[in-house]
Every structure is written in structure tokens, then in C-alpha cells.
Amino acid sequence: MTHEHDLKLLEQAKAALRRGDRMLSRRIAQHLISKNPDDIEGWLLLGGLSSPKASLAYLKKAEEIDPNDPRVQQALVWARGRLGSAEETQKIDLERTREIRLFQPPPIPSFKLPPPVTVQTQSPVWIGTLAIILMVVLFFFGMDLLPSGIVRAAEKAGPIRQEEFFKPSLTPTITNTPTPTHTPTSTPTSTPTATPTFTPTPTLVPTQVPQTHPIPNVGDAEKWIDIDLSSQMLYAYEGDTIVRSSLVSTGTYLHPTPVGQYAVWIKLRYTDMSGPGYYLPDVPYTMYFYQGYGIHGTYWHDNFGTPMSHGCVNMRTEEAGWLFNWAYVGILVNVHE
Numbered sequence: 028m029t030h031e032h033d034l035k036l037l038e039q040a041k042a043a044l045r046r047g048d049r050m051l052s053r054r055i056a057q058h059l060i061s062k063n064p065d066d067i068e069g070w071l072l073l074g075g076l077s078s079p080k081a082s083l084a085y086l087k088k089a090e091e092i093d094p095n096d097p098r099v100q101q102a103l104v105w106a107r108g109r110l111g112s113a114e115e116t117q118k119i120d121l122e123r124t125r126e127i128r129l130f131q132p133p134p135i136p137s138f139k140l141p142p143p144v145t146v147q148t149q150s151p152v153w154i155g156t157l158a159i160i161l162m163v164v165l166f167f168f169g170m171d172l173l174p175s176g177i178v179r180a181a182e183k184a185g186p187i188r189q190e191e192f193f194k195p196s197l198t199p200t201i202t203n204t205p206t207p208t209h210t211p212t213s214t215p216t217s218t219p220t221a222t223p224t225f226t227p228t229p230t231l232v233p234t235q236v237p238q239t240h241p242i243p244n245v246g247d248a249e250k251w252i253d254i255d256l257s258s259q260m261l262y263a264y265e266g267d268t269i270v271r272s273s274l275v276s277t278g279t280y281l282h283p284t285p286v287g288q289y290a291v292w293i294k295l296r297y298t299d300m301s302g303p304g305y306y307l308p309d310v311p312y313t314m315y316f317y318q319g320y321g322i323h324g325t326y327w328h329d330n331f332g333t334p335m336s337h338g339c340v341n342m343r344t345e346e347a348g349w350l351f352n353w354a355y356v357g358i359l360v361n362v363h364e
Contacts, residue, residue: 080248275331291360
């Protein structure tokens with residue numbers, strides 16, 4: 028590879044960085060260093076693309092090559108200040124997370140309404156006696172005492188048919204009969220099916236072992252995230268060392284999680300998510316790594332270890348909070364089967 032070709036690759040890396048394609052710029056810089064470890068430009072570029080801790084390590088390698096280069100000294104000052112602010116921010120975020128966990132809203136007082144007051148009225152005796160007298164009079168004298176208009180209307184109406192008379196009494200008995208029989212049968216069948224799916228979840232975490240797969244070209248202290256779709260596991264790496272592992276739920280076969288190497292392009296403490304058939308407000312600790320696909324906390328299910336999402340990587344909220352504070356914008360996300 029000629030020096031002229033290296034310069035062209037370096038320009039392509041800078042152009043990709045200006046477009047916001049940090050992953051392509053990182054790959055070009057790693058390619059330059061693998062071919063020429065004394066390429067100070069590649070080390071400087073990696074220092075600007077990495078986490079605060081890894082950035083300082085890359086820039087120290089550039090300092091070993093040329094300690095008098097003013098760009099290297101300026102970059103080191105920037106990296107040390109960035110590392111200090113990142114550590115301070117992480118302390119603040121952890122303290123806020125503790126405050127959220129410790130906060131418990133006061134209980135809502137319950138109020139009981141007084142029982143309704145029932146008023147019983149008794150009809151006087153003389154009203155009942157008067158009604159009996161009227162019934163006797165009507166029985167003996169018939170229609171002669173009623174107004175003529177009422178008599179004619181009654182004659183035109185005709186007799187009441189038997190089916191019309193009994194129809195109102197049959198309707199409530201038919202509609203009310205199935206109601207008590209279906210209600211108890213549906214209740215017990217739904218409860219046992221939900222409980223067995225949640226009970227095996229905690230036992231899967233310590234038994235998971237990372238699958239054999241090639242590790243990306245990263246630095247010794249560089250942070251990166253590995254997502255194994257076959258075992259439904261997420262691993263937080265520093266170099267080639269796993270610092271934490273989590274059981275996750277990725278996309279189903281209808282909505283698969285994209286496979287490849289990506290970089291986190293934004294971090295959001297809370298965000299709303301919506302799509303066909305769902306709306307999820309205030310999704311915590313979201314880190315988008317490719318278009319609308321992200322890693323985030325989950326409060327709507329606890330069935331981790333089973334693909335359930337629309338393509339995102341679902342984590343337990345407390346574990347997603349740790350990853351959110353540990354990771355940074357631009358961190359490598361390696362997704363594979």
C-alpha cells in the first residue's frame with residue numbers, strides 16, 4: 028500500500044466522520060493502523076472516535092510515535108478533560124438513579140362512602156280500604172262507570188295474544204343464563220399460563236456462556252457491546268474482557284433485529300416508542316444504534332430470553348440503566364447470530 032493511498036483513505040475517513048458515519052471512519056482508521064502501526068494520523072482519528080478511557084490510550088500511543096507533535100499534545104489535553112467530565116457525569120447519573128429507586132410516592136388515602144339511607148314509607152290504612160272499595164264497584168258495575176272514550180279504545184284494541192304476553196318474561200332468562208357459566212371458566216385458564224413463562228427467567232442468567240464468534244478489531248481498553256441473538260444474551264466488553272452480561276429479548280422472526288456492526292448514535296434517558304399496534308410512553312435508558320433500532324429498558328414484560336420485540340433489544344430496566352451509564356455515543360454494537 029502506497030503512502031498516497033493511505034492519504035486517500037484518511038480523507039475518506041474524515042469525510043465519513045463529517046457525514047456522521049462514525050463506524051466507517053473507525054474501520055478505516057483501524058485498517059490504517061493494522062497496515063502501519065506508526066501512522067500517527069490513524070491513532071489521532073481513533074482517539075477522537077472512542078470512549079474517554081480508550082481515547083486517552085490511543086492518544087498516548089500517538090505520543091510515543093511523535094511526542095513533539097502539537098496536535099498530539101492538544102488532543103491529550105482534550106482527552107484528559109473529557110475523561111474527568113465523563114467520570115463526574117457518571118457519578119451524577121448513578122446518584123440520580125439511586126434517588127429514583129429510593130423515591131416512593133406517599134400512599135393515596137382511601138375514602139369509604141357512607142351506606143345509603145333507605146326511607147321506608149307506609150301507606151295509610153284508609154288508602155288500601157278505598158282501593159278495595161273501588162275494585163268492588165268496578166266489578167259489579169263494569170264499563171258503565173268508565174268514560175265512553177276509554178271503553179271504545181279498549182274494544183278496538185282486542186284481546187292480548189298469548190305469545191306477546193309471555194315474550195317479555197322469556198327474554199331476560201335467556202340472556203342471563205350463559206353469563207355465570209362462562210365467567211368462572213375463563214378466569215382460571217388465563218392465570219396459570221402467564222406464571223410459568225416468568226418463573227424460569229432468573230435461572231437462565233448465570234448459566235449462559237458466550238458463543239464462539241470473532242471479536243471485532245478493538246483496542247485493549249476500548250468498550251463495546253456484543254449481542255448474541257442465538258442465546259439472547261448481551262455482553263459488555265472492555266477489550267476482550269467481559270465486564271457484565273445480561274439476558275435480553277430481541278426481535279421475532281416477523282420483526283428481526285438487524286445483524287452487523289453499528290454504533291450508538293444517540294442516548295435518551297426517556298423516550299416514547301410507537302408502531303403498528305403498540306404505543307410505549309417513557310421507555311427508559313434508550314440507546315439507538317441503527318435507525319429506529321435500539322437497546323432500552325423494559326417495563327411491559329419480564330419474559331427475557333425469548334424473542335418478543337419489534338427489533339429492539341429489551342433489557343431489564345436496572346441492567347439497561349447500568350449499560351446506559353457505562354456506554355457512550357459512538358460505542359461499537361456488534362450484533363450476530
